[in-house]
Amino acid sequence: MKSFSSSFPRLFSLTERVVDLLCPPLCIVCGSFPEWAEDLPECDPSAPERLLLCExxxxxxxxxxxxxxxxxxxxxxxxxxxxxxxxxxxxxxxCFDSAVALGEYQIPLSHQILSMKRETSGVSAETFAALLWRERKTRLVAAGVDLVIPVPMHPLRYLLRGVNSAEQIARVLAARLGVACKTNIVRRFRWTVRQATLSGNLRRTNILGAFKVVPRRRNEIEGKTILLVDDVMTTGSTCNEISRVLRQEGAASVHVAVLARTMVHLGIPVLRRTGRTAEQKSPTE
Ligand SMILES: [Zn+2]
Ligand SMILES: [Zn+2]
Incomplete structure (x- = not known):
């Protein structure tokens, strides 16, 4: 069934403007006034969403x-x-060729991502994906991606959570790149301890052998350039392990796109530009 907005786009737009006039939208982070805020292009015309973010x-x-x-x-x-x-x-x-992120996993981006994952924010994963696309479009296009693959959850965790934000982000990026988003090629076969609870080296061993390419889907990645998508990258162990598996099964190259990456690179906490040490905790890995 068609949504109200797609059936009556002009009326919807007019109604939206009236609502904006009566109740001005504010920046989602600082609550500044609309003259500072900026609309993101809608990521899906059937589900209009706006990320109002001041400069x-x-x-x-x-x-x-x-x-x-x-x-x-x-x-x-x-x-x-x-x-x-x-x-x-x-x-x-x-095992991946490049990585791209919006920025560091620190306040306010970390708060926004956590709210997004807990669904306590009006801002969805799709909207953040639209922001990622707008900010990193040149690099994402230059990668020459054939296929987008989200970091898969273990089926049981997916059942418990009901949604995989990596998949939501991947679908938006794939649509913008004009390529397919495939969720049935890489599977998480092994239940792993949450990466957030482990240190750098343990993360690598914990995740080793957790992912496999579904044998009958192998031909879909052969010689292809793949964009691997997640919400947050910490040490990169998860993305690296999936990239290793994809390359081993014939993918030509793998690029990584995430909303945020922590400063705990390669298991070594590094100093932030603010001078504080990075948070060890990541919500996903
Ligand atoms: Zn603001
Ligand atoms: Zn580097």
Missing amino acids: RCRRTIVEEDHLQCRRCAGPLAYSCSDSIGCGNCKKEKF
Whole structure:
């Protein structure tokens, strides 16, 4: 059945403007007035959603693209456009080719993501995905992606939670890239201890062998460039393990896209630019 907004778009738009006039929308982070706020393009016309973010909050949440490491999505002190990697990752052998994130998993982005996952916020994963697309479109397009794959949950965890935010983000990015989003290629076969409770090295062993490519789907990834999507990346162990499996099964290359990455790269806590040590805790890994 068609929604009200898609059946009567003009009337819906007019009603929305009247509501905005009577009750002005505010920035979701700081509650500033609408003249500072900015509408995101709707990610799905049948389900109009807006992320109102003022320019000041956007700058806090979104890291400048040229100050983000191309390999691990970590912060750079100086502008860098090559793929050599930063001080935290250049000695690492990643199975993915690049990583992109909106910014650090710290306040206010961390609060927004937690609210999104607990569904206590009016902002959905799809809306954050639209923000990620707008901010990192050039790099996502340049990757030449053939297929988008979200980091899968264990079926039991999926049953308990009812939703996989990685999948919600992946669907928006795939639609914007004009490629398919496949949720049935990689499976989480093994139940793992929550990564958030483990240190860097234990995360790697914990996740080893947890994912497999479904044998009859192997031909769908052969020679393909894949965008692997998650909500938060901590040490990168999960994304690295899935990338390893995908490459082993014939994928040509794997790129990673996440909403946020923590500063605990490669199991080594590093200093934030604010001078504080990073939170060890991630909501997903
Ligand atoms: Zn704001
Ligand atoms: Zn790096």
